[in-house]
Amino acid sequence: MSKRKLSLQQQRRMTKQRIKTAEQPIEGLSAGLVITNFGQRLLVEAEDGAIHNCAVRQHLGKLVAGDRVFWEADGESGRGIVSAVSPRYSELTRPGFRGQTRMVAANIDVIGIVAPIEPGVHPDMIDRYLVAAAQLDIPVALIINKIDLLQTDDAWDNLAEILLPYDEMGIDIITVSAHLADGLDDIEQFLNQKTSVFVGPSGAGKSSLINALIPDLAIRTSSLSSATGLGVHTTTNSILYHLRCGGDIIDSPGVRRFTPAPCDLSELESYYADFAPYLGQCRFDNCTHQHEPDCAIRQAVEEGDIAETRFNSFQGMRQAFTDPSKNSGGQKHRDKIK
Numbered sequence: 001m002s003k004r005k006l007s008l009q010q011q012r013r014m015t016k017q018r019i020k021t022a023e024q025p026i027e028g029l030s031a032g033l034v035i036t037n038f039g040q041r042l043l044v045e046a047e048d049g050a051i052h053n054c055a056v057r058q059h060l061g062k063l064v065a066g067d068r069v070f071w072e073a074d075g076e077s078g079r080g081i082v083s084a085v086s087p088r089y090s091e092l093t094r095p096g097f098r099g100q101t102r103m104v105a106a107n108i109d110v111i112g113i114v115a116p117i118e119p120g121v122h123p124d125m126i127d128r129y130l131v132a133a134a135q136l137d138i139p140v141a142l143i144i145n146k147i148d149l150l151q152t153d154d155a156w157d158n159l160a161e162i163l164l165p166y167d168e169m170g171i172d173i174i175t176v177s178a179h180l181a182d183g184l185d186d187i188e189q190f191l192n193q194k195t196s197v198f199v200g201p202s203g204a205g206k207s208s209l210i211n212a213l214i215p216d217l218a219i220r221t222s223s224l225s226s227a228t229g230l231g232v233h234t235t236t237n238s239i240l241y242h243l244r245c246g247g248d249i250i251d252s253p254g255v256r257r258f259t260p261a262p263c264d265l266s267e268l269e270s271y272y273a274d275f276a277p278y279l280g281q282c283r284f285d286n287c288t289h290q291h292e293p294d295c296a297i298r299q300a301v302e303e304g305d306i307a308e309t310r311f312n313s314f315q316g317m318r319q320a321f322t323d324p325s326k327n328s329g330g331q332k333h334r335d336k337i338k
């Protein structure tokens with residue numbers, strides 16, 4: 001291969017790299033936001049709000065809802081081509097075929113963990129989502145849905161007790177009822193100017209909340225369908241919706257359930273903010289805080305400084321991560337970390 005050829009290739013690679021990671025507007029290209037992907041194409045929202053059905057230059061890889069891109073019209077009205085993408089500051093993926101990961105959403109600012117009064121607010125569940133979000137380094141809020149079902153003071157007290165450790169850790173807690181549209185203002189205020197996803201177990205009310213926050217959801221989805229030209233919106237891919245209050249929510253089956261990736265003991269400990277003051281104070285460096293003597297974590301639990309529910313969820317995850325046979329399907333469904 002001649003020197004000249006090599007340098008041309010190098011130049012081309014460098015140019016590609018520059019375009020691929022461009023943060024600043026590029027001459028001749030317009031900034032846009034990916035609303036959804038379908039097949040090999042994207043629906044891109046231009047700065048004026050118009051939606052364009054765009055092809056993607058091959059070297060950019062898979063782009064998803066939330067990606068910030070640069071595009072240009074390709075002659076036909078409503079059609080375009082995406083040539084560059086801004087670097088992502090966060091990404092959500094899920095396992096795909098043959099151990100590969102599938103990108104689901106990009107540039108998420110906050111994860112709303114939806115926990116329902118019925119069938120119950122379970123710390124175990126909340127803590128798994130908290131660890132998964134911590135692995136992604138994305139902030140969370142706890143959204144307690146179905147508070148219309150809290151009929152008595154005792155029920156409220158019970159809830160307050162379950163939530164106390166999270167409150168003490170400084171996690172935002174928002175109580176809502178999607179059915180009564182109660183607390184929606186609080187959610188809107190929280191989601192304002194952010195890009196969010198809702199995660200949580202099946203039946204928590206994620207769809208109900210999204211419907212309550214976006215009253216014209218059906219109309220919007222059907223207008224996206226006509227923009228893709230697929231007639232019915234059959235895609236199961238992520239879709240980005242704007243909220244009335246400002247800010248966006250990205251919804252898809254793939255982002256709704258996510259579980260932590262197995263990690264080692266010290267990494268898991270690092271995701272338990274309430275353990276931090278006691279770490280390093282056990283007799284053994286590699287203390288599992290289960291049966292070892294002079295364990296500072298267990299002592300903190302006994303003295304009421306660490307909630308028992310938090311300790312139990314920690315031990316549950318620790319065992320599942322170190323003994324995969326106890327990991328009930330979590331590994332199969334886990335979302336990989338960036």
Ligand SMILES: Nc1nc2c(ncn2[C@@H]2O[C@H](COP(=O)(O)OP(=O)(O)OP(=O)(O)O)[C@@H](O)[C@H]2O)c(=O)[nH]1
Binds near residue numbers: 177
């Ligand atoms: N009482 C009460 N029920 C609710 C509320 N929000 C949702 N539900 C009910 O809870 C059930 C589940 O709601 P969905 O919105 O489908 O839950 P989801 O989290 O989207 O569930 P998946 O799609 O399976 O992940 C439905 O029967 C809803 O009517 C609420 O605020 N109060």
Ligand SMILES: [Zn+2]
Binds near residue numbers: 292
């Ligand atoms: Zn210990």
